[in-house]
Amino acid sequence: MNPAPSVILFSTLSGLGFGFLAFLAAGLVPVHGFHAFALWFVGYALAVGGLLFSTLHLGNPQRFLRAFSQWRSSWLSREAWAAVLTLLLLAPMALSDWLGFDWPRLWGIGTALMCLCTVFTTSMIYAQLKTIPRWNHWTTPALYLCFALTGGAVLAGQGWFAVACLLGLAAALLAHWHFGDRRFAEVGATIGSATGLGPIGAVKVFEHPHTGQNYLMREMIHVIGRKHARKLRVISMLLAVVMPGLLLVLAPKGPAFLLAAALIHLAGAMTQRWLFFAEAEHVVGLYYGQR
Amino acid sequence: MTTLPQSTTTKLGLVIDMDTCVGCQACVTACKGWNDQGYGAPLSDQDPYGANPSGTFLNRVHSYQITPEDAAPIIVNLPRSCLHCEDAPCVTVCPTGASYKRAEDGIVLVNEDACIGCGLCAWACPYGAREMDADAGVMKKCTLCVDRIYNENLPEIDREPACVRACPTGARHFGDFADPDSKVSLLSAERGGIALMPELGTRPVNLYLPPRPKDMMTASPLAPLLDIRASGFAGWLDKILGKIG
Numbered sequence: 001m002n003p004a005p006s007v008i009l010f011s012t013l014s015g016l017g018f019g020f021l022a023f024l025a026a027g028l029v030p031v032h033g034f035h036a037f038a039l040w041f042v043g044y045a046l047a048v049g050g051l052l053f054s055t056l057h058l059g060n061p062q063r064f065l066r067a068f069s070q071w072r073s074s075w076l077s078r079e080a081w082a083a084v085l086t087l088l089l090l091a092p093m094a095l096s097d098w099l100g101f102d103w104p105r106l107w108g109i110g111t112a113l114m115c116l117c118t119v120f121t122t123s124m125i126y127a128q129l130k131t132i133p134r135w136n137h138w139t140t141p142a143l144y145l146c147f148a149l150t151g152g153a154v155l156a157g158q159g160w161f162a163v164a165c166l167l168g169l170a171a172a173l174l175a176h177w178h179f180g181d182r183r184f185a186e187v188g189a190t191i192g193s194a195t196g197l198g199p200i201g202a203v204k205v206f207e208h209p210h211t212g213q214n215y216l217m218r219e220m221i222h223v224i225g226r227k228h229a230r231k232l233r234v235i236s237m238l239l240a241v242v243m244p245g246l247l248l249v250l251a252p253k254g255p256a257f258l259l260a261a262a263l264i265h266l267a268g269a270m271t272q273r274w275l276f277f278a279e280a281e282h283v284v285g286l287y288y289g290q291r
Numbered sequence: 292m293t294t295l296p297q298s299t300t301t302k303l304g305l306v307i308d309m310d311t312c313v314g315c316q317a318c319v320t321a322c323k324g325w326n327d328q329g330y331g332a333p334l335s336d337q338d339p340y341g342a343n344p345s346g347t348f349l350n351r352v353h354s355y356q357i358t359p360e361d362a363a364p365i366i367v368n369l370p371r372s373c374l375h376c377e378d379a380p381c382v383t384v385c386p387t388g389a390s391y392k393r394a395e396d397g398i399v400l401v402n403e404d405a406c407i408g409c410g411l412c413a414w415a416c417p418y419g420a421r422e423m424d425a426d427a428g429v430m431k432k433c434t435l436c437v438d439r440i441y442n443e444n445l446p447e448i449d450r451e452p453a454c455v456r457a458c459p460t461g462a463r464h465f466g467d468f469a470d471p472d473s474k475v476s477l478l479s480a481e482r483g484g485i486a487l488m489p490e491l492g493t494r495p496v497n498l499y500l501p502p503r504p505k506d507m508m509t510a511s512p513l514a515p516l517l518d519i520r521a522s523g524f525a526g527w528l529d530k531i532l533g534k535i536g
Binding site: 001057058059060061063064066067068069070072073074075076077080125128129130131132187188189191193194195196197199200201202203204205206207208209210212213214215216219220282283284287288 | 294309319343344345346347348351352353354355356357358359360362364365366367369371380383384385386387388389405406407408409410411413414415416417418419422423424425427428429430485486487488489490491492499501502
């Protein structure tokens with residue numbers, strides 16, 4: 001799949017934003033006054049900014065309101081609802097922290113869970129697609145949720161809990177790669193089944209329908225990304241897990257180190273998300289003899 | 292809603308005969324021609340006469356080489372377009388309701404005025420049947436020429452999809468799969484119509500007829516000509532030289 005920058009920025013920034021907002025809403029970061037305002041602002045900016053990036057991906061973004069209409073069948077529509085509702089319901093908690101209203105934290109804990117639900121709906125947009133076997137697996141929601149929780153925990157300075165999240169993320173990454181590498185064969189789509197000609201004999205592409213590129217090839221056949229998949233896996237593991245982990249454990253406590261750990265983690269998340277797309281093979285590639 | 296109809300009483304679709312298709316691209320041209328001027332945004336091209344031409348098409352003809360274990364390789368052409376699936380994943384993923392399957396005849400369509408151009412339906416389709424139009428920013432797909440098949444302004448002979456009408460070898464057939472006595476139902480029953488990529492659970496309406504088994508020649512028809520016996524002087528020379536050697 002084509003790793004479009006708008007979609008990578010959308011899913012990483014909004015994931016980190018909702019993860020961070022979940023920790024703020026649950027009251028795990030003891031803040032008040034201007035400090036609270038600044039942290040809540042960062043959370044909202046990441047989440048809303050990410051959502052705005054997603055509109056860059058649209059052919060007709062001016063009609064975005066229509067995307068709220070099909071929540072009964074479409075995960076993308078559910079994601080739109082979940083994101084907007086969560087951001088609205090978080091607002092009282094943000095006001096309470098900023099202005100010191102001391103409203104009940106139970107509301108915050110409920111909305112923190114909604115933050116995770118929002119990330120889950122984002123992940124299901126990808127995990128529902130049978131046509132992309134690597135994504136069509138439980139490791140996809142697990143990975144998105146782990147990224148949101150880990151990013152949030154690191155940015156919210158959750159100490160040993162953040163380290164535990166980093167370990168969970170490492171496990172989710174390894175599981176996603178382990179199962180992902182076997183998924184295409186598991187689904188069983190081949191050039192033989194795609195053309196229906198498999199029972200006759202060995203099928204291979206004789207000629208493409210067109211000599212140039214088309215939308216399908218640009219969007220769904222991305223061969224270059226997989227060339228360096230192994231190296232990129234190592235780089236994303238180092239940036240997203242190992243380096244922030246070392247910083248949290250070894251470096252002295254302080255906001256500067258937290259910010260550095262969070263930024264390095266975010267770079268790792270973006271590298272991994274790029275690979276998440278670039279590595280994913282769509283079954284339509286079978287018609288072109290390319291995956 | 293972008294939920295699918297429970298069932299449709301009519302299932303309009305195509306049977307495409309891979310045995311008779313010669314890969315002439317007439318259906319591609321006819322489709323592009325008709326859909327440039329009728330339903331929805333015209334199928335646009337980018338840089339059509341330049342170095343890197345690209346464009347939106349609803350039908351594309353692939354060619355494959357198949358090598359059976361015990362016979363000579365064959366070339367088969369496969370026109371690929373929307374299969375108007377009964378369990379169309381492109382419909383249920385749509386966030387806006389632009390993508391829908393008609394309850395009355397099973398045709399899968401896009402309401403372009405409601406399409407935000409997110410491209411998710413194209414990702415959900417295993418067959419590459421949907422292409423985003425780069426000019427209009429909306430998703431284009433085969434309409435089964437819904438603006439021809441019911442069009443009473445056209446002579447009756449033209450009330451079928453443009454690709455079917457244009458096919459010079461009669462490789463494309465249009466009809467109702469819900470009617471067991473329709474031409475398409477009988478053809479696919481007789482010839483063993485194939486559903487593409489059945490493992491993805493889309494239950495396509497369109498079916499493909501596999502190439503018929505080819506004749507097997509036991510020996511080359513030129514074999515008798517290979518047994519050449521020299522006569523006259525050449526024959527005498529052949530005999531003498533054979534004895535020396």
